[in-house]
Amino acid sequence: MSAAARKTLARKTVVATAALALTAGLAVTSAQADNESNSHDSWSAAWAAAPQRPSTGFKANWSESGFSGQTLRQVVRVTAGGDRARIRLSNAYGPSPLHIAGATVARTKGTKGSAVEDGSVRRLTFGGKPSVTIPAYGQLSSDAAELDLKPFESVTVTLHLKRTTGPATFHAQSFATSYRADGDHIRDTGGGAFKESTESWYYLSGVDVTGGPREHAGKGVVLFGDSITDGFASSTDLNRRWSDALAGRLAKAGTPRPVVNEGIGGNMVLNDSAWYGDKSSTRFRRDALDLPGVSTVVVLEGLNDIGFSETDKPTYKPAPVVSARELINGHRTLIREAHAEGKRIVGATLLPLGGSDHYGKHAAAVSDAFNTWVRTSGEYDAYVDFDKALADPADPERIRPAYDSGDHLHPNDAGYAAMARAVDIDSL
Structure with missing residues (x-):
């Protein structure tokens, strides 16, 4: 199938999905539709984690209690580079809508820790808006953010969870440290506010890149x-x-x-x-x-x-x-x-x-x-x-x-x- 045919098929699929979503009372913007229709032609998954139901797990985690009035900061390493990035968020096991009050992506300062590089913080949008509500059992991608990333570079994704989330869709065993702070700290470059940590990922199911070498696509x-x-x-x-x-x-x-x-x-x-x-x-x-x-x-x-x-x-x-x-x-x-x-x-x-x-x-x-x-x-x-x-x-x-x-x-x-x-x- 040609690239043009794939795009046409993808766009038809998005239109059908949008119609079903609207029937269920969910809003789907044209920007989101365009984002999804182009995803398999230009984007590459550079990092991913499989969503899981909230559970006790092997180590203490925040999935069952969820979040309220807090900022969540998560560090992942991409295996491909590009000049733009987006994140994928999952509420696959959430019985109620999940409100993201704000989100940023940035290059991690060093290889770990909650601090990020000065000048690298990019505000993420969703259908052109700085906040979004993910339906119960739903998932979505952010819009593209202009951020140069190299392969094997660590990326920090920060989410402001202003409202009470209830139990959180998560990935139990990350073998990487995630951080939490009270209040809104999505634009912080330092890590001083992030006093709590855990070894799980929450809501974040992927980081995609585009604009990298064509031979990798x-x-x-x-x-x-x-x-x-x-x-x-x-x-x-x-x-x-x-x-x-x-x-x-x-x-x-x-x-x-x-x-x-x-x-x-x-x-x-x-x-x-x-x-x-x-x-x-x-x-x-x-x-x-x-x-x-x-x-x-x-x-x-x-x-x-x-x-x-x-x-x-x-x-x-x-x-x-x-x-x-x-x-x-x-x-x-x-x-x-x-x-x-x-x-x-x-x-x-x-x-x-x-x-x-x-x-x-x-x-x-x-x-x-x-x-x-x-x-x-x-x-x-x-x-x-x-x-x-x-x-x-x-x-x-x-x-x-x-x-x-x-x-x-x-x-x-x-x-x-x-x-x-x-x-x-x-x-x-």
């Missing part, structure tokens, strides 16, 4: 999966997830491409969870296929489907006993959806899980059968063999000690770097 890679994709046990504020390592490797190889992370800790292929997000087929379109500028999805998921029935942890009980055939059929659903949208989809073998709380005879047998299918079936367009890349040569059922975070399930920083090295760049 439409070549984005989404990593889709569970806690291993999410970066569990990686070093906080150091960007050591395997998505970060892969983006860095591509850049060093002279083939830079945006790489975005859509992992959710505890996520499953076959079952929803209040803590661990919607199952893969439910969230696959939103969190992977619909992102702007994406051509390839890498799927690493299934350890929780087979491992939760082995563990005694109460967060997902009773856990169904999943067969290899059921897990494979779940992956086939993702393959069909990706191919229907013209996306390349790369499968990954499950990492060794011996010695972890997910390990048992059934989980080991299903893991072996699933990994054999990934390697031999040819149903994925390509595959990456994490099982072999991270296995301990002395005991292939276990992660190599140098790559083990200590729980025998999740890699450490070195393990995530090894995952990135295991990828055949041509397979992307």
